[in-house]
Amino acid sequence: MKFTWHNDAQEPMKVKTLLTQHGVTRSLLKKVKFHGGAILVDHQPVLAIHMLTGGETVTMVTPPEIGNDHLGVSTLPINVVYEDRDYLVVNKPAGVASVPAHALPDTTLANRVKGYYRQQGYANEVVHITTRLDRDTSGIVLFAKHHFAHSIIDHQLKAHSMRKIYLAVVAGRIDADHGWLDSPIGRAPDSFIKRMVTPTGKPSLTEYWVVKRLTNMTVVRVQLHSGRTHQIRVHFAAAGHPLVGDALYAGPADPLMTRQALHCMQLSFFDPFQERWLTNFAPLPADLANLIKTRQAANFERPF
Structure with a gap:
């Protein structure tokens, strides 16, 4: 694949400096150098230490990526x-x-x-x-x-510049319309899978907004400001509001929800290749939408 940039800098710099400014890592530069890639300045091959003086067109050609035979192929569809x-x-x-x-x-x-x-x-x-x-x-x-x-x-x-937004249904009533959960999270000592709030854990920050209050449940919109395993599930369980259907963290069972009531509904990140932010949405799945519709209280709080 080819990636091309125009050097608008007024001061001299090495090619590798410009590439680094555009997100090219040292490991990728090594692959380009040793595995069949190329760096071109004004269509002529150069080394990464080549000096730029301004106004050049710089192209990086990445080598072919060889597939992993250990990863099997499934013909099941994706959305x-x-x-x-x-x-x-x-x-x-x-x-x-x-x-x-x-x-x-x-x-x-x-x-x-x-x-x-x-x-x-x-x-x-x-x-x-x-x-x-x-x-x-x-x-x-x-x-x-x-x-x-x-x-x-x-x-x-x-x-932490990527923005991930989740929708969750948690047990009980959360009175505050907005809040933060910032307890450190680490492994539970008796389980390879389970996590827990612990003073020896890694710093973890979760922000939430109440969307709707249901009968004995609360619908919350959640943004992660760190990326720990099971972070949303652990933080709300520790706060006394485990996710509905989350058996691992003692969430209440509900016949309408056979899993934890959690859905990643929005993802935003900056795409440097198009030089713009990309935001994508995933609609609520049928089970979660049905849970909210069926258990909703009379008073509607706020739209999604």
Whole structure:
């Protein structure tokens, strides 16, 4: 793949400095140098230490990406929310794991995306999953379609500049219309899967807004300001409001919800290739929408 920039700088700089300014990592530069890529200045091949003086056109040609034979191919369909040359946004249904794990069949979302790439005839079948959801959480999952796009998203995740919005239904009534949950989260000592609030955990910050108050339940819109495993589930459980249907964290059972009532409904990130913010939405799945409709109280608080 080719990526091209115009050097508008007034001061001399090395090519690698300009590439770094555009999000090219050191590991990607190594792949370009040693695995069949190229760097061109005004269509002529150069090294990364080549000096630019201003006004040049700089092109990076990335090497082919070899697929991972250990990732099986699934022909099960995916729900594509958005796609361009660089990114694929998928609405994951509940009950589908994001990536393969021990004892899981090759029907995870990653397997399905690889099958989709093959059906579309894409030259690159490498699956770069950049955001993940728990198996029983529905909603938006973002895939990068090449190494460079993946490194861009990794940087945004580390800088907490990506915006992920969830909708959850939690037990009990939350009186405050807006609040923060900022307790540290770490592994529970008696479980490989479960997490808990603990002083020795990693800093974790969750922001929420009440959308609607139901009978013995509250619908909340949630934004993560950190990315810990099970963060929303752990924080609300620790606050005395576990998610409806979340058996792992003692959430109340409801016949209308056979999983935790959690859905990733919005994802926003900056796309440097198009030089604009991309925002995608995933509509509420039928089970969550039905739960809210059926359990709603008479007083409507606020629209989604």
